[in-house]
Structure formats: C-alpha cells, structure tokens
Amino acid sequence: MSEIETRLDNGVLEVQFNRPEKKNAITEQMYKDLAQAFVSARVNDDIRVVLISGHKSCFTAGNDLKDFLENPPEDDDSPVFRFLQTVADFPKPIVAAVNGPAIGIGTTLLLHCDLVFSGEGAKFQLPFVNLGLVPEFASSYLLPLRVGHAKASEWLLTGKMFDAHEAKSAGLINEVYKDEQFFSAALHHAQKLAQLPNESVMISKRLMKQTYMSHTLQIMDEEGALFRRRLASDDFKKAVDAFLSR
Amino acid sequence: MSEIETRLDNGVLEVQFNRPEKKNAITEQMYKDLAQAFVSARVNDDIRVVLISGHKSCFTAGNDLKDFLENPPEDDDSPVFRFLQTVADFPKPIVAAVNGPAIGIGTTLLLHCDLVFSGEGAKFQLPFVNLGLVPEFASSYLLPLRVGHAKASEWLLTGKMFDAHEAKSAGLINEVYKDEQFFSAALHHAQKLAQLPNESVMISKRLMKQTYMSHTLQIMDEEGALFRRRLASDDFKKAVDAFLSR
C-alpha cells in the first residue's frame, strides 16, 4: 500500500495522499511518487484530468517536518522541487478535493489546480513566516494575483488559519460543499471535464496560464533558493525546537 | 430598421442589438455595423460614452451559428475581428446593460467594457470548449486577471451557465438591478459619466488599460488563429451537427 495512491477511471487519474496516521504529512518518498504520477500522466493519452485529494477529514498537514529535517531539499533537483515543477506547468486540468487541514504546500498546491472544491471542514494555512521560512511554490507571486495583495499579506505574512468560506470569498477555491459531498462533487466535475473535447480543454488551459508561466517558474527558483537559505537560520531552528517539544 | 440600432443623446451613443426574433444572435453584417459604429464614435467629439445593450429579456445569444458557418471568419481582417479590435482599444468609456442570455461574445465583450450593469435575469455562458473551440476576445487572458484562475477555469473550461449574482460576486459586473431597472440605471450611469471632465476620463481609462493593452491585442491574434484552426476540427463539426439537429 503506497502512501500515494493512484487510480485511473474513465479519463480521470485520482491521486490521493494516503498516510492518515500522520495527517497525510508528505515525505521525500511521497514527493517522488507524486512527481512520478504527474510525469506519467502528462504523456498518457488515457488520462485527461487529474483529481488530487486526501481523506475525508484531512487533505495534508504539509511537509513531514521530521522527514524534512532528515532529508532537506538540497537543490533544484530534489524530489519536492521536481514535483513542484511538473505540477506548475502540467498541461491537463487538475481538480482538487479538499477537506480538513490543508497546511503549507496543502494550500500552495491549490494555486496550481484549475478547479478546487472543499468541504465545510477545510482549514487552510500558510505558516512559512511563522516557521522562519518564506513562501514557496510561486505562492508569493500567484497568491496576490489571485486574491489581491491585502488578503495575500494576511495569509502569507501572519500565517493565520482560514476556513473554506473565507477561501471561497477570496477566490482561492470554487465551491464549498457539505463534508459528505465535497469528494463526490469534485469527482463529478473531474469526470465531466474529462468528457469535453480534449484538445479544446488543453489549449484553453495553456492560453489561460501562458502569460504567467515563465515568471511562475522563475519565482519558484528564487523562492527555492531563499527557502533553503532560511532553513539554516536560527529562526527556523527555534521554530522546529518549539514544534518538536510540543 | 437595422439590426444594430444607434442613437446619440447628450454625449451618450446607445448601441443596441436589435434582432429579437433570433435572440440577438450576431451575423457578419451586424459585426460590420458594430465595427462601423465604434470606428465613427472614436473620432466624433459629440460622443463621450458608448452604452451597449440588447433587449429587456435578451442581451445576445452570441454568434449566429448558421450565418457563422456560411461566412466563417477567414483572417484577422474579418468583420468580427475588426469589431473586436476597435472595442478592445476604444479610448472612451463603454457601459453595458445586460439582461437575459449573454452567451459567448455576449460575455467576453463585457471584459472590454468599463462599467457593466445587469438585470436579475441575466445568464452568462462561455461555451467555447463545449463547441470544440477555444476562448476569444482575449478572454483567456483578461478573465483570469479579472476573476482569478479558479473562477476563470470554471467558466471557460466547463462552459457552465452562471447568473448575475455569481458574476457580480466574482467581479465581472458592477451591479445587479431588478429587471425593470437595469437599463435605466445603466443609462443614468452613462449620462453621468458623459458629464464629467472628458479629458480626465479618457486619460484615466488609458492609464488603467495601458499595462494590459499590447498583450491583450497580441493574445486576441493568437486566440484567433487557434479559433480558426478549431473551426476545422471534428469536435466542432460534431457540436454543430448536434446543435442543428436540436
């Protein structure tokens, strides 16, 4: 049983975080598996849409901090960075189904999805600054573009937790469903997308993204270098010590 | 009686879709008349604001599909493309009054208007992908900029129909009025704009648009080439057959 489950059905590749005992915290191995799933999906003509989800009460707690400290990303070729890159310029629609905690990369990932559906229990947080780190996954660029500078500052600078209604009102997500319905609703939307004329879908996604793509990839590099530098800071060490002694 | 009616009153040029028996579907001749109206308005100092509208229960059903198939746009110099260009960089304010269906170009046109007012019965739809086509009128660029990527994907990729309140909440339109009031409210706003210091108004519109203008015109070209290519696709033929056999 892998900690990244995949299942192809009717043109929709379901990719699921599956490490419930650790709130779906993402390890280096899971990033490898995720990157592999997206790299394969890119060239597999049977796959028209990717649906990414966690569990009913947890999307993902973000990076697994313990694993992260043991296997820090060393450069642009780390598994986490390869995952970011393959998702950022993925040519087919990505649909997300989110409930429960969506922390750190659990939220920044959504900026690269095309449709995002959540349950009422979804909780989003971008605690990079609180940990002595800086934004990643081009969120410093894409979040202000998506929700405006004031809301982006509120989420990225203060690291506050926010709920599904705030996320929808700001334009981060498309729709909030009852907890029992968010996954089936997202699956339904993914299946409908998979039935539409595929070339029109892919051209349209490319047109919508192209203005921002080269800058997105460039910012990801810049954020990545700053992120790795901040991993060596006293601020990060203190935050980790506080976290591990909880 | 033209199918594009115009009327100048107190600095406001009213331009009206007037083909109610066909839900104001736009023919090649109507694009010619529309382009002509805007080209003249550009240089006529008596015209300070353009107000574009349809009828009380119908803005426009979009391109007239039958006419479109008989007179497909062949290149950048087609009447439809000349209309798009003259509206996209029109130097004076454009106000739109919308109720009932605003389909395809009936919605993308609004991205080039400065103030948009609708009745409660307005229904918006961007069914390009559903028809095997791709976005036009720079909507692949301007819509994500206006409403964020998630909402733009929902509207452009899935082709769903959406109502006035969703359009207002996303920032596509300014205000929703009761069906009896939307036109007089839009006219009132247009008349007030026409009374303001004209040079200040025009400089301000230019300043607000200039950052996006060259890219807007470039994307319109790119979309246009892809659009014409998709007109020759099996996907489009199938969609047309299904439509005509309804």
Added chain:
Amino acid sequence: MSEIETRLDNGVLEVQFNRPEKKNAITEQMYKDLAQAFVSARVNDDIRVVLISGHKSCFTAGNDLKDFLENPPEDDDSPVFRFLQTVADFPKPIVAAVNGPAIGIGTTLLLHCDLVFSGEGAKFQLPFVNLGLVPEFASSYLLPLRVGHAKASEWLLTGKMFDAHEAKSAGLINEVYKDEQFFSAALHHAQKLAQLPNESVMISKRLMKQTYMSHTLQIMDEEGALFRRRLASDDFKKAVDAFLSR
C-alpha cells in the same frame, strides 16, 4: 504638537495624521514630515512595522486644497512625491487603521499598505476625475490589479463614495470592525506582525511586491506628469472655484 504624530512602541511605529480641525487634510509640511518618518523607519532596526492612522472619525480628507494651490507640486522632487516613493517601496509591513473619510490619497495610500483594517464608518472616495485631475500613487495600475477593471472603473472614473463593506468585498481592505474596535484591532495585528521572524517577514513582502515594483514606480512618474499638466486645466480651475465657493 506636530500634525504628523509618531510613537514607537514594541517594534511598531505609529504614524498618525493629527490635524482634526481640518479633517486631517494633508499639507506640504505634513508630506515632508511623513516622508521623513518613513525614511527614518526604513533604516531603524527597532522599527519592524509601521501603523498608519488618523482619528476615530476621520482618516484623512486628502490633500489640503488651499495649501495645495499655494504650494503646487512642481516636479518629482516635491514633498508629496517623495512621500509616495518612500511608501511605495517601503521594505517593512505597513498596517492601516481607517475610519471616517479616506479621500483621494487617503484611499490610494491603502494600495501600498499590507494590511488594512477599518471601522464601519469608513468612507472611501477617489474624486480625481471629478476635480478634472487623473489618478495618482500608481492607483491607475494597482487598483484594477487589486479589485478588477469593472470595480476600479466605478471608483476611479465616477468618483463615487463607497463604504467599508464594499471596500472589503472588493478586496481593498482586510476586515471591517465596529467603530470602537478598529484601531485596537489594527494595533493588535501590527504588534503580532512585529513579533514574527523579521527577516522572513521582509523577504516575503519583497517577494510579493517585486513583480509589480518597477512598473509601479514608472506609472507613478507617468501619472505625476499628467497630474501636474491637469492642474493647469480649465476643468481643475472650475472644480476648485466650485469647491471654494461652497
């Protein structure tokens, strides 16, 4: 007693408009004092966050028109322009606490703040066109980016007054509090920001702003030149005469 009061407490520099008898209308001397406060704050390591506010029932009525006519900004080196520049690329977070009138620069200033909190009694207005002038402080660029072109046109072209709920809904401000609470809430947020890892905060703000910074400064120059030209227009003279004879 200066008309710009400053007070440093626990990493937060409070900067307050203090000319209540004139609704905090800003004179050339006040712009000098404001610019000086921000220039000093930039290099003072004890200052981590700036909190800008007016009084409980008035943020600022904007430029003091009488003083403005006596001391018109002559070039890019005027006190007002130096204030705009030092705020636009200020490297530390700026929090604003707004209630009552926030007119002209009282609203455009907010586009350069990172968190904006208001009371329910806040009233915003951008009456540049009404005065025969044009937008300033990069508002012609930053406002459409923040709230979308339709809402930006409504506020910048028509010069309408709008309230705190409309401002929040559009994304101009973060939160609306009761009139008794907006200042203490803003101060609380500023103090919390000041406690976060400082280097992470400053890098994050720089990352969020950098894509737009050079264009922001360039547009401010362009707007400034147009603004000064419009000060010599008959439209402005007429508007001033009407204002002074009220």
